[in-house]
Amino acid sequence: MxxxxxxxxxxxxxxxxxxxxxxxxLFHTRMPDSPVDLVCIFDNPGAAPLLSYDKATSDYYFSSVSVQVRNTSYASAYSQLFAIFEFLHGESGIVEAGTLYMLIKALDDPRLLHYDENDNPVLLVNFEVQRRDN
Structure with a gap:
């Protein structure tokens, strides 16, 4: 997985x-210095995995990711992040690399995280990601 x-x-x-x-x-794990206009995804701490009496049915994970957008313009960053927010929120039944994504759910609205050292806005939204092996 x-x-x-x-x-x-x-x-x-x-x-x-x-x-x-x-x-x-588009990047994940690390936000590079360039390009300025980009999307980066990071893993967040999620909730504990499902645990039942039968270990075989317990492999259901409640992970979390942060989607961050950096741009020279706050309005452009917000627009791009909102498009991602609208696409991902409520997606279900997606199989990617052998993992079934049962539900992707926004945990908050797009918002400002900070301005970077070059005064570019970085916005983010967090998602809960419910998944299991397919």
Missing amino acids: NPPQKDIAEILVDQGSLSLIIGTN
């Missing part, structure tokens, strides 16, 4: 209308 940030990046690439390409304007 991949880290959720990697699979969510692939899911975003598959949504062609977002015009995201891994390594060009």
Whole structure:
């Protein structure tokens, strides 16, 4: 099972209308210094996995990711992040790299995280990611 940030990046690439390409304007694990206008996904702490009397049925995970957008313009960053928010929130039944994503649910609204050292706004939204092996 991949880290959720990697699979969510692939899911975003598959949504062609977002015009995201891994390594060009979409990254995960680490936000590079350039380009300025980019999307980056990070794993967050999630809730504990499902635990039942039968270990075989307990492999259901409640992971969490943060989607961050940096841009030279607050309005542009918000617009791009809101498009991602609208796409991901409520997605279900997606299989990526052998993992079934049962539900992707926004945990908050897009909001400002901070301005970077070059005064570029960085906005974020967090998602709960319910998943299991397919």
